[in-house]
Amino acid sequence: MKRAGSFFKELRRRGVLQTIVMYIVGAWIILQASDVLFPGAGIPDTAIKYVFVGAVLGFPLVLVFGWMYDISSKGILRTPHADAGDTGAPLHRFDVALLSGLAITMLVLIGGVSAKVLGEVGLAEVITDDVPIAENSIAVLPFVNLSSDIENDYFGDGIAEELLNQLANLTSLQVAARTSSFYFKGKNEPVQSIGRQLGVRTVLEGSVRRAGNKIRVTAQLINAADGYHLWSNNFDREVGDVFAIQEEIARAITESLKVEIQGKESRQLATVPTESFEAYDFYLLGQHYREKRNPEDLDKSIELFEQALELDDRFAPGYTALALSYLYQAYYDDLPAENVAELANPLLERALELDPNLARTYATRASILLLLGDFKTAEAGYRRALELQPSYSGAWANLGFSLVRQSRLKEAAQAYDKSEALDPLNANMKFNIGAMHMLTGRYDDGLEAFETVMRLAPARTRTENAIVHWSIAYGRYEEAAQWMLKVRAREPDSASTPASLGQIYGNLGMWEESWEAVSRAYEKSPDTASYLNAVARHRYRTGDHARLTAFVNAEYEKIDPLAPSRYSPTNEARYFWHGMAALLEGNYVQAVDDLTDSAGGKEGIANAVYDEINALKYLAFTYQKQGRDEDAEVLLHRCLDLAQEALEQGWATPTIYYRTARVYALLGDTDSAMSYLQTAVDKGWRIAASLERDPLWSGVQDDARFQNFVIAVNSDIQRQREKVAQAMSPITD
Numbered sequence: 001m002k003r004a005g006s007f008f009k010e011l012r013r014r015g016v017l018q019t020i021v022m023y024i025v026g027a028w029i030i031l032q033a034s035d036v037l038f039p040g041a042g043i044p045d046t047a048i049k050y051v052f053v054g055a056v057l058g059f060p061l062v063l064v065f066g067w068m069y070d071i072s073s074k075g076i077l078r079t080p081h082a083d084a085g086d087t088g089a090p091l092h093r094f095d096v097a098l099l100s101g102l103a104i105t106m107l108v109l110i111g112g113v114s115a116k117v118l119g120e121v122g123l124a125e126v127i128t129d130d131v132p133i134a135e136n137s138i139a140v141l142p143f144v145n146l147s148s149d150i151e152n153d154y155f156g157d158g159i160a161e162e163l164l165n166q167l168a169n170l171t172s173l174q175v176a177a178r179t180s181s182f183y184f185k186g187k188n189e190p191v192q193s194i195g196r197q198l199g200v201r202t203v204l205e206g207s208v209r210r211a212g213n214k215i216r217v218t219a220q221l222i223n224a225a226d227g228y229h230l231w232s233n234n235f236d237r238e239v240g241d242v243f244a245i246q247e248e249i250a251r252a253i254t255e256s257l258k259v260e261i262q263g264k265e266s267r268q269l270a271t272v273p274t275e276s277f278e279a280y281d282f283y284l285l286g287q288h289y290r291e292k293r294n295p296e297d298l299d300k301s302i303e304l305f306e307q308a309l310e311l312d313d314r315f316a317p318g319y320t321a322l323a324l325s326y327l328y329q330a331y332y333d334d335l336p337a338e339n340v341a342e343l344a345n346p347l348l349e350r351a352l353e354l355d356p357n358l359a360r361t362y363a364t365r366a367s368i369l370l371l372l373g374d375f376k377t378a379e380a381g382y383r384r385a386l387e388l389q390p391s392y393s394g395a396w397a398n399l400g401f402s403l404v405r406q407s408r409l410k411e412a413a414q415a416y417d418k419s420e421a422l423d424p425l426n427a428n429m430k431f432n433i434g435a436m437h438m439l440t441g442r443y444d445d446g447l448e449a450f451e452t453v454m455r456l457a458p459a460r461t462r463t464e465n466a467i468v469h470w471s472i473a474y475g476r477y478e479e480a481a482q483w484m485l486k487v488r489a490r491e492p493d494s495a496s497t498p499a500s501l502g503q504i505y506g507n508l509g510m511w512e513e514s515w516e517a518v519s520r521a522y523e524k525s526p527d528t529a530s531y532l533n534a535v536a537r538h539r540y541r542t543g544d545h546a547r548l549t550a551f552v553n554a555e556y557e558k559i560d561p562l563a564p565s566r567y568s569p570t571n572e573a574r575y576f577w578h579g580m581a582a583l584l585e586g587n588y589v590q591a592v593d594d595l596t597d598s599a600g601g602k603e604g605i606a607n608a609v610y611d612e613i614n615a616l617k618y619l620a621f622t623y624q625k626q627g628r629d630e631d632a633e634v635l636l637h638r639c640l641d642l643a644q645e646a647l648e649q650g651w652a653t654p655t656i657y658y659r660t661a662r663v664y665a666l667l668g669d670t671d672s673a674m675s676y677l678q679t680a681v682d683k684g685w686r687i688a689a690s691l692e693r694d695p696l697w698s699g700v701q702d703d704a705r706f707q708n709f710v711i712a713v714n715s716d717i718q719r720q721r722e723k724v725a726q727a728m729s730p731i732t733d
Contacts, residue, residue: 137200139176156208158284168391177393177423187511195224228691282308316354359389393422407610427457441652475686495524610646
């Protein structure tokens, strides 16, 4: 006790207690000022947490300073010992070093806090730029769980999502999508800020308390401009009355906003999807697990949806939800596309038998077609979903993607604009927009969009991988290497990492390093089209035709010509490289058969889009080798038409100009070939091996202009090779 008293007395003598009090008061004032001033300055409330963390981290620095030093009229002095009187000692070299360290640490801390706060400001600016406010518009926030059991969180989220879906069926009301509305879960964001960021005039918020067989739902409709309530109500009911509560809330909203409801829409608001509340409860919990999007939780969601359907086999949304979980497994758990279709399509057919007006059912079926590469039929499915639910942002986004795959970029951009207006905080949508910018030759805009994605979804590496891909496509290998370092640090075991490394090294002519990386990627995922392509491309570009033939023959044996998956992406790659090996050996009959199959057979050739013309060019070249010049010319003009249509749609990557140049070269129009090749090189085409070894250039390789392109590309590659080798040395293990 005596020691404690002496220590406390020493704290008082050194002024540490006064320092602590002053620091706490000062920190409290700063936090209060931040709370008041941040909203007015356009800084989200979420940034205040960084100020608080900074204050906590700064506390030990202040303690050290308060214990060891005093501030006097003579400046900073070392605090004297208890028996040395009141005169502080002058600073020694150690003190100067310590004070410098404290000052630097404090400056770094202040800088870090400032950077985090400004980062929140930057994100707010990005997501609020040019977001128009629709006249009749609403965002439905997740309902707060007031139950004693935190596990009931899913129930409030589910009610909010179902309300959102009900309102989205109304053609006269624009409804912010789930991803953007749920972005604010757990965030203390002012309603005015939410409305501004989502581009809506009103916000619905609420809470749910569930106890046994009873629930209390509270809902408030708020004017986002001034924060005033337009309507509010409490509902104390049995849990089985949840559908009636949802309908009452939806109708109260439409009355408050004076939204016109058509007869069919009114009936939809009154629809009860299932008579079994227990089935509905399983359904809501299943959706909760599915949205976690990892293999274990997807398996759990499937179990829950199956339990819901066991309780009510006429629960149409339950069938669609189960099908959607299978679709998610294709993206998050490597379920093959053919298996997805086999599992999901019967479920979707059953859902439509029970309710032919479910927009999500049509959209889910379209997404399976998208996965299988049937873009035109998928487009029709998304358009049907949007007829039923105009505010369905996911359908707009996927419609846009299906149009991109058909080379209809202008129409795709319009669909993306619709989706972004409904879902401005959706990282996937921003990602699609970034890719669109890259496709249309706007590299810097694309990079900016991808950086926004990383701020919205910092945990995922897909975006960084995309930047690597597009940096390679634009011949910016130095940038690709820097981003590759970040990807490797976060995702060391992914097969995509060595595959991208192999592509960078290969394009730079670093063949030994390229092979090490490419072969590693193939070993991890041997039946993946992109990695199969990487190995074959390496053998081809190095001129190693014997090993190319051996490799593609082994892959060719894996094809089952009678299987439904005959023209899967992996098998199309196998057909293509088997045909290329045959072409290089002069076996033109085999080459024609294989290249035809690599394009999806005769039907695939007839329906090909620009992005699928690579096989068509080599098929035309093979026709020329057979003396079938008329057939070759017809096919080449088809390639040219597809390329020109893509250019008119805004396609402007280095690749499209390079591909178009090769078509002109095969047609014998050397001037046009050199003109397009010049544009490709200007935009960043930097693959010397393609210029030197591709047989499609055989007719122009003696042209001085072509030789100059080879020299220019090799010169830039040499410059980049040295920098890339140095930058990537840490990841060449």
